[in-house]
Amino acid sequence: MHTRRGNGRYPRPNNHHPQINGPQVAMPEDVIGRQRIQERPTLLECSPRRRDMLLGTDMKEWMTFGSEKDFTETPADFIDADQLAQFLKLTQQKHEEHISEQVKFTLHNRANPYEDIRNLCFVSRCGPKLASLDKMFDFRITGETDYKKRAAKTPIVDGLHADNTLSRDDPPFIFADIGGAPGGFSDYILWRKGFYNAKGFVSFATSERSFGYNHSRMLPGNAECLDFHTGPVENGNHNCVENVDAYINHVKSELRRHNPDGEETVDFVGAFMCLTRDGHEMEQEFRHEKMLLGNIVTGLSLLKLNGNMLVRVFDLFTPVTVGLVYCLYLAFKQIAVVKPITCRPGNSEQFIFCEKLTPFGATIIKDHLTEVLCSWDDLPEGETVASLVPLTLMKDDARFFDYIYKHNMTTVDRQTRYIQFYLLCARDQRIRVPDSDKIIKVALAHWELKPCPRKGKPRFHQIPDxxxxxxxxxxxxxxxxxxxxxxxxxxxxxxxxxxxxxxxxxxxxxxxxxxxxxxxxxxxxxxxxxxxxxxxxxxxxxxxxxxxxxxxxxxxxxxxxxxxxxxxxxxxxxxxxxxxxxxxxxxxxxxxxxxxxxxxxxxxxxxxxxxxxxxxxxxxxxxxxxxxxxxxxxxxxxxxxxxxxxxxxxxx
The missing domain is CATH 3.30.470 (D-amino Acid Aminotransferase; Chain A, domain 1)
Known part of the structure; x- marks a missing residue:
């Protein structure tokens, strides 16, 4: 008979603590169970006084430049140095295991109870991932904060049909999906909004090192509410001014074309564009610094005042990455850095929810980051932006520094212990997390989702005649x-x-x-x-x-x-x-x-x-x-x- 401990949610698979290279390995309920399904984010709010203090500052002087670095030079300004060193060593050990993709797939299923959620009815795992984030922030991502409207359009009770009566008179929800391939993010938003209540502008890349967009497998009717665009330079990624400007101009021109008297802004921005791991897991943060900057510049240029943005990030250690988080902290009323349980606990993927864009963010911060991107484009090969916000400014802001430091310590601790467990599973085929079916059932109900097949979708009768x-x-x-x-x-x-x-x-x-x-x-x-x-x-x-x-x-x-x-x-x-x-x-x-x-x-x-x-x-x-x-x-x-x-x- 299983015994229980902690929150009592998950049974203990055995009663010993195996060792890997010395440190004790936590059991699954420690790694997974401590992070409850009903996640609650910690919000960080910037005081208006701090923004006022920066008015008139010449932010060009904030920029510094240097040579490109690799993960061995990761600074410990926003995390304990010993914990960072242990984390990097263990991550490299995992990377050097040379586990095949097929074995990795099996390991993910055995080591993570949320892996079996897969993509549900959406085109990819990004759909349930965004659903969990939407619920975490009380559906403020999709704007579906009214339960009656939400339940009518996306019923989870068997036998009920989607009904748009309560939402017909709502204004259309316009959003930008920056690189959210293969399409699960947009697929979820359009499903949650229902019918013709939303439209998305998708920016996608064409590089083999970027994820492709698979709109042909989206839920019926969703791709017909998406406008696709790729940048003119190389692969279309948002890591250069030309591609950023091309997408911004495209979205604004289309908004003018369909609604000449309307605003040239969107209600929500999802800044998701990233590169495939491609064997460079250790350098993910460094490789994404410029692309993250381009994603944020795009979002600030298109988002309406008081609009919300969701930004995908990886590790938050370098001055450039943390400097971008600081700029978001200044630009929005409040932000929250989160790693939802739908993200694989062993990788570094995280999200920043940015709520209510301020005039300061839509002008001063946007202009500063645009200037940084332009300067970065002009640098010779091998040179890079070393910082875009002074390190002393971020450290002197106790509210911000304490938030990022605590977040990094907590996230890295959990990620470290999960990697240990992951490596243990790789060496012992008998170990797996328990009760995944039960966990998934509870999670889907909490996120207001339900399992559904790829065919026989809601809303549309399958009648080609x-x-x-x-x-x-x-x-x-x-x-x-x-x-x-x-x-x-x-x-x-x-x-x-x-x-x-x-x-x-x-x-x-x-x-x-x-x-x-x-x-x-x-x-x-x-x-x-x-x-x-x-x-x-x-x-x-x-x-x-x-x-x-x-x-x-x-x-x-x-x-x-x-x-x-x-x-x-x-x-x-x-x-x-x-x-x-x-x-x-x-x-x-x-x-x-x-x-x-x-x-x-x-x-x-x-x-x-x-x-x-x-x-x-x-x-x-x-x-x-x-x-x-x-x-x-x-x-x-x-x-x-x-x-x-x-x-x-x-x-x-």
């Missing part, structure tokens, strides 16, 4: 045998003077319309009349969508650059057909901002929704130009009834 999609959503007004999308004709005798109508202006007066339908795999079809029927196109778009657009000579031609939506029945699986016409158009505007419709080669089509205005019966009947230049819709008519030109829906 477009006629079946139409039949599933249409009501009794739909007749595929008599369908035509010609403009409505009006007769004064059909109207009651109190009837309420809305007019949406046409780009091409007196045009026909086309019914656009997108099946469950994202293939776009359109129909103009019953005789021609639905025509399959080369375009892709958000699955399970049905809406009405203007027909024009370039409709779904390779050079088409715009679609004008005049009504919507279903958008990304959200059935709007019975909502009042003004509300359907409001939702369609949100969809036009977040949805991506494109050709196979990646050319995006701009979706627009015209403004609507309420008009009277007399205005329609006395002004022929209105009937010719506008589409007339009845306020309280369903989409399918509104589709019938001059039909019975016009009569009271």
């Amino acid at each position: 477009i006629k079946a999609i139409i039949a599933m959503y249409a009501d009794e007004h739909w007749n595929p045998e008599t369908f035509t999308a010609k403009p409505s004709n009006f007769n004064l005798s059909d109207f009651n003077a109190a009837t309420s109508f809305y007019a949406s202006e046409l780009d091409f007066p007196a045009v026909e319309f086309a019914l656009v339908a997108i099946n469950s795999t994202g293939t776009v079809f359109y129909a103009i009349d019953a005789e021609t029927g639905f025509v399959e196109t080369q375009f892709t778009g958000p699955p399970s969508s049905i809406f009405l657009v203007e027909n024009n000579p370039s409709l779904f031609a390779p050079d088409m650059d715009q679609l004008v939506i005049h009504d919507a029945a279903v958008l990304s699986g959200d059935n709007l057909a019975d909502l009042p016409f003004p509300q359907r158009m409001k939702v369609a505007r949100k969809f036009a901002i977040t949805a991506i419709m494109q050709l196979p080669e990646g050319t995006n089509v701009k979706l627009t929704v015209p403004e609507i205005k309420e008009i009277s019966v007399l205005q329609i009947t006395e002004n022929q130009k209105i009937a010719e230049s506008c589409r007339i819709s009845r306020k309280d008519s369903s989409f399918w009834a509104n589709l019938i030109p001059g039909g019975s829906w016009l009569k009271d």
Whole structure:
């Protein structure tokens, strides 16, 4: 019978403490169990007075330069020197074990109970990883702090279907994903936001030393809410000014293109770009210093005031890395450095949650770090930035120094003991952590996730046949045998003077319309009349969508650059057909901002929704130009009834 100790969560696998090179090796419950599933971050807040003290400072003088270093020169300014030396020695020992990738995979499963979570329904392990972080910060990463809305869109109770009713009127959530390959971070955000409620701008690298982006395996509908971009210089990594500027300009131009009157900023930035380990685990912190700087400059340049940012980091020992953390501490209202239990406990991956960007961060800190990046680009080979914030300034800030020192001591202690246990597992095949199934079940419930297969996803019925999609959503007004999308004709005798109508202006007066339908795999079809029927196109778009657009000579031609939506029945699986016409158009505007419709080669089509205005019966009947230049819709008519030109829906 197992005995328990500590918090009683995990049973002890045996009753002895093996030795590896002398020091006693902790048991799994010491390594894993001490970090509870219900993680609580320690937040670090910068006082406004400290920012005021730095106003007018010439931060260019903060920069120093030197020659490139390796891990043997890692300084001990923010950690105990003996503990750092032991950690580096043990890490090198692990690296020199030369364990094959297949054996590493087995070891991860045996030594870490959270390994079996894998990717769940997401494209990679980054999905559950971000879910645990989101929960840790009370869902402030995705902005889903309202439990009722969250539970409606992403139900974890079997038998419940996703419902967007409570979130339709929320503004779109715009985010930047900087190098979050292979896509699990964006996959989670778009799943948590649901339907058409979010849009992401993804920056990805093309180097073999960087992780690739696998959007084809994302949850259905998610890739159709992502705009992909890579930098023009070499592999596209954010370690040079040209690539950083190119991505910033791309995001801002796309935001202007889809919403000319809106802000050119995003609600959230995920700064995740990193290199593959590639046999250089010992130098990860040094290798990522410049890329981390580029990621942060990008984030500060795009994030709105009071917006949040999540930054992936590795070890926090060098003056450059800790200096960047100090700049984030100054730039945001508060930050927290965390290593969630979904990160492998033996590696150095960590995250910094930065909450509420301040004006000081959006201007002074952003400008300083941009200047550092520009200076770094101009350095000769072999030279590097040695520091970007004076070491004395960081050490004299007792609140900051104590926070980083304590975090490093705690994190390195846990990582050291886990590496010892990992090496023990490599030498003894009988050892593994207990109760992983039970641990995972508790963790998923806490993060508001549930196991789900890669197929049969929520939100979208797996129906590739477009006629079946139409039949599933249409009501009794739909007749595929008599369908035509010609403009409505009006007769004064059909109207009651109190009837309420809305007019949406046409780009091409007196045009026909086309019914656009997108099946469950994202293939776009359109129909103009019953005789021609639905025509399959080369375009892709958000699955399970049905809406009405203007027909024009370039409709779904390779050079088409715009679609004008005049009504919507279903958008990304959200059935709007019975909502009042003004509300359907409001939702369609949100969809036009977040949805991506494109050709196979990646050319995006701009979706627009015209403004609507309420008009009277007399205005329609006395002004022929209105009937010719506008589409007339009845306020309280369903989409399918509104589709019938001059039909019975016009009569009271």
